[in-house]
Amino acid sequence: MSEVTLTIGGRDYAVSCADGEEAHVARLGAAIDRKFQQLGRNVSTKDAQNMLFAALLLADELHEARKEGEALRSQVEEAGAERETLAAQVAEARRAVEAARVEAARVEAAGTQPAAAPPADAAPTLFDDPELGPALERFADLLETCADKLEGKGPST
Structure with a gap:
């Protein structure tokens, strides 16, 4: 196991991860920090609540990306049917x-x-x-x- 230090909202957090996953976990932490920074002045003094809001923003982006992926998959299936025709x-x-x-x-x-x-x-x-x-x-x-x-x-x- 490896350990990565993530800085989110100006605070450091030690996170364990599998060997070789350090860069991936660091990128995820950076994405959370960017969302955390988007909260701007709405940042509470409660770290857990701020993390929750950042995670909600990321979950919303993921949801939208999945919807777009489904729409693209549908278009690909339609194109396949048209190709068969x-x-x-x-x-x-x-x-x-x-x-x-x-x-x-x-x-x-x-x-x-x-x-x-x-x-x-x-x-x-x-x-x-x-x-x-x-x-x-x-x-x-x-x-x-x-x-x-x-x-x-x-x-x-």
Whole structure:
């Protein structure tokens, strides 16, 4: 056991503590002394009462710090839930990108092979456009880049 001398309100107090805890106890004593000094002219002649008031001030600060900590913990939990939602959206976007790539490859492959002639009365379809495959591929790359940014990564290679 070690002993530390704390000066609070101009008086010295000997306090025992575990070895290695001297600096910590001294910092706590200094915090109590600062609160004690905040009492200013309201200081009574009773040391115990003055210590009580200083301890109440410190307990109030601790209470407020804990409330702030709880509020921050709640915000962190909300952010975690939002991150999970965003991760699900990113996963869905990645699936859509992959589906778009597959479709782009199918359309591009269909564009290079001779296709059966559509019936004369058939309306033109979107897949008749030879620029659709490359456009879908560019769109898929753009979606992939957006998904990477949402996950906090750089662009994929």
